[in-house]
Amino acid sequence: MKSKKQQHKSSSFPLPKKKKSSGIGKWIAIVWIGFTATILGIAALFFATSQGLLGEMPDVKQLENPDIYSASEIISSDGVVLGKFELEKTDPVTFSQLPPYLVYALQAKEDERFREHSGIDLRSILRAVRFGGDRGGGSTISQQLAKLLFTKTPSQNKIKRVIQKLKEWVVAVSLEKRYTKEELITMYFNKFDFTHNAHGVEMASKVYFNKHTNELTLPEAAMFVAMLEAPVANNPLRNKERAKRRRDVVLKKMYDDGYIDKSVYQNAIDTPIITDYHPIKKIVQGNSEYYKYFLRKQVDEYLKEYEKETGRTLDLFRDGLKIYVTLNSHMQKYAEEAMKEHLTHLQRSFDAEQKRNPNYPFYRISKSQADKIILMALKRSGRYQQLKDAGISEDSIVAELKRPIKMSIFSWNGEKEVMMSPWDSIRYHKQIAQSGLMSMEPLTGDIKAWVGGIDWSHFKYDHVKQGKRQVGSTFKPFVYAASIIDLNYTPCTTISNASYSLGNWHVKGRGGMLPLKDALAYSQNAVAARLIQNVGVDRVIALARDMGVTSDIPRNNTIALGSSDISIYEMVGAYSTFANFGNYIKPHMIWRIEDANGRVIKEVKDDLVEVMDEKYAYTMITLMEGVASYGTASGELRRRGISGVDIAGKTGTTNNNSDGWFIGIVPQLSTGVWVGWESRATHFLSTGEGQGAKMALPIWAIFMKKVWADKELNISPNEKFAKPTGWTNSCDNLHGGGNYGYGGGLRTIDEIRSSDSVRQEAPKRENINENINTSDEVDFNQ
Incomplete structure (x- = not known):
């Protein structure tokens, strides 16, 4: 008898065999999912880019009319429009002024489907990816215009460059919505920089061929389109052979696309490149x-x-x-x-x-x-x-x-x-003397004159605030002021002027004893070296900081002779503290900013810091008056016809006569001048010609004589420095009662003398700059 299992097998129909799946359906599903995800991903990227989620995008106003702008005006304290902040101007042309050959050449070489796409050409992108750019790039004319208008400089970072590219795509589509194809082409030619100060095709036509755009021949038009690819490498003024080869590539594209026939093409490539170079005279960009x-x-x-x-x-x-x-x-x-x-x-x-x-x-x-x-x-x-x-x-x-x-x-x-040659022009311009000047009102901090250099067109470097040069002996007043404040010194305190040594730092002296006023007037290095050893480097640096010096100051004794690199802006601001009764005000140039409707955007207020008691400030004024009346500045001032005027100042000369300084204060004005060259290896051989009194002081003197002569300015040479209340003699004990105001707190003389920083330990040998020998070495009878 058969079992149930056997009966079931024999009585039932055989089960159909299960078909093996080929997997085609699964792969189709994956492809569709991938395709959909890619499309959605691209759409999400575009949306994120357009909404500024990947970085700021140009606003709609700029896109609608990137050429329309209203310049901001700079208005002086006496109501004169000094200048404007405005975008670079070109000599624009209209589409009707573009010769047809120029437009056809652009389309053939850069974007053959320009009339068909809406800013992005996927076919061109795929072709560029497949052939690596050998058969043309993937950027459309609209994308290239977006790059010109809003990207400016492509990032070297690959990720950032991808983001920039996405932005260019979004902007290209936006431009296509807002402009006709003709307007886009016109804008592109008007915006492109063909180098040699040729901004836009009209300027380029004048520079390279001495003609207008509508007069360009076919070969000339093709040459400009070749320059769009690489304006330097394909420049006919640099390499005519390469420029012709790339021009002929453009002509071949025009022939292949049917814009020109064979005879026209042959005549064009047989034509040599003949330029008629007419450089555009640069707009004079003066000291402003x-x-x-x-x-x-x-x-x-x-x-x-x-x-x-x-x-x-x-x-x-x-x-x-x-x-x-x-x-x-x-x-x-x-x-x-x-x-x-x-x-x-x-x-x-x-x-x-x-x-x-x-x-x-x-x-x-x-x-x-x-x-x-x-x-x-x-x-x-x-x-x-x-x-x-x-x-x-x-x-x-x-x-x-x-x-x-x-x-x-x-x-x-x-x-x-x-x-x-550019090489020789660099050497030539290195021999041109450079200078910087800043003048300000000590009581208000208002900057009244700022001349950062001699000519912006050739020397784009500001010597007032951007540049920092070794200050030489103009640093000494900080050392003297700290000594007067901390050590109870007066202008009559005598200090040894014998040669001085500290470690491997040797300072030559003239011998004898000198009162502080004479030592500063004659800029004696040995006295300054002893003063900074007595008062301490930290104390001097702290005082300079309170007076607005933010530049790096090395923590060693050589700063007493001016080894630090400091800007004119900082030095004039610091010196103004002495003329402002011991109060520092940060120099400023802006009073107020208003928008186009007169609404106040910013109103600048004085930022005043109490640094020292007015007694000490006035003492420093009297010390520096000696520099002008009988010291290192006196001879040149007399030669310039300036005498009997209240002037407190300091000259400065650095190693090898590389820098010449003069900072001069009159009651209503502090003015600093630096003169030197771009390289410190360029200088006068002799200190007679290269000292601050000869290089910088004359500019100060000429400037002040013009200021005094202008009665509208109300700055008189008869004005006197104001003396502190109860002032008797600068050689009296200035500390009367044992208190002094410096650095935000009153301290007694005993506290000062017991301070560790007063008798600071000598710097280690490796911290001493043995080459520093900045000085105003002049004869006593100058």
Whole structure:
């Protein structure tokens, strides 16, 4: 008998075999899911980018009309519009002024489907990915325009560059919505920088061919389109052979796409590139650009504060702000005139000396060291960066930059057009004397004149606040002030002027004993060295900090002779403390900022800090009056016809005569001047010509005589320094009662004398700069 299991098997139908799955359906599902996810991901990326989630996007107002703007005005304290913050201007053309060949060449080379897409061409992107750019890039004309308008400089960081690319895509689509194809092409040609100051195709036509855009021939139009790819590498003024090769590539594309026939194409490629170079005369950017450099930074900070407080964004270059500044237009003009007047004569003396210098304009360095200085300067130039960005090797760049080209160079009689290599032009400009001047009201902190350099077009470096140079003996007043405050010294206190040694630091002295007033007047180094040893380095640094010096000050005794690098801005602000009865006010240039509707954005208030009692401040004024009346500044002041005037000042000269300083105070004005060269290896050989009294003081004297002569300024040479109440004699005990005000607290003389910092331990040997020998070495009878 069969079991139930056997009966079931025999009686039932055989079960169908299960078919094995091929997996096609699963893969189809995965592909669709992946495709959908990709589309959704791209859409999400676009949305996130457009909403600014990946970084700030241009606002709609800019997109709707990126060329419309209202410049912000700079208005002086005497109501004169000194200048404006405005965007770079070009000489724009309309679409009808673009020759058809130029438009066809652009479309053929850069975006053959320009008329068909809406800002992004997926087919071009896929082709660029597949062939690695060998058959054209993936960027449309609209994307390239977006890059010109809003990206400016592509990031070197790959992730950031991807984000920039996404933004360009979003902006390209937005531009396509707002403009016609003709307007986009026109904007692109008007915005592109063809180098050599040729911003836009109309300027480029004038620079390269001395004609208007609508007069361009087919080969000339194709050359400009080739430059869109690489304006430096494909530049006909740099490499005609390469420029022609790339131009002919554009012409071939035009022929292949049917824009021109074979005979026209053949004639065009047979035509050599013949340029008619006419450099655009640069708009003269005078000394005002220096204070605008500082001013822009300040305004930007205030606008950020305003945005944080109100949520309202303002653009310095578009929103028509009114910036009221403390500068006086007359004094600014006098300062610029004084600098030019003196430096013109100084330059002639220096040039005459350089005729005997085989390694001009450098002294005490080798030719190879001089070449390194020039190479470093070249590497900071825009031309070097353009060639480097084009993938050219350094050796080739240097060789290229040693070839003579037409260029403009600085001269004291105006710009000169010459044939000179960029390499030689760097050497030439290194011999030009540089200077900086700042003048302010000690009682208010208002900056009345700011001349950061001699010519912004050629020397884009501000010597008032941006630059910091070794200050030499102009640092000594901080040492003297600390000694008077902390050690009960007076102008009549005598100090040894014998040679002084500390570790491996040796300071030459003249011998004998000198009262402090004479020691400062004659700028005696040995006395300053002893004073800082007595009062302590920390005390001097603390006082300089309270007086507004923020630059690095080495913690060693050599600072007494001026080994620190400090800006004119800091030094003039600090000296003003003495004229402001011991109170420091941070120098400022902005009074008030208003928007286009007159609404106040920022009103600047004085920031006053009590540093020292007025007795000590006035004592320092009397000490520095000795510098002007019979010390290191007296001879030059007399030669300039200045005598019988209350002037407190200090000259400064540094190692090898590399820096010349003079800071002079009159009751209503503190003014500091520095003169030197870009490189410290450039200087006068002799201290007779290179000292501060000869290099910097004359600018101060010329400036002040012009100021005194202008009766509208109400600054008189007869004005006297105000004496503290009850003042009798600067040689009396100034501490009367044992109290003094310094650094935010009163202390007794006993507390001061018992302080460890008064008798500070001598610095270790390795902290001493044995090369420091900054001095105003002059004869006592000068």
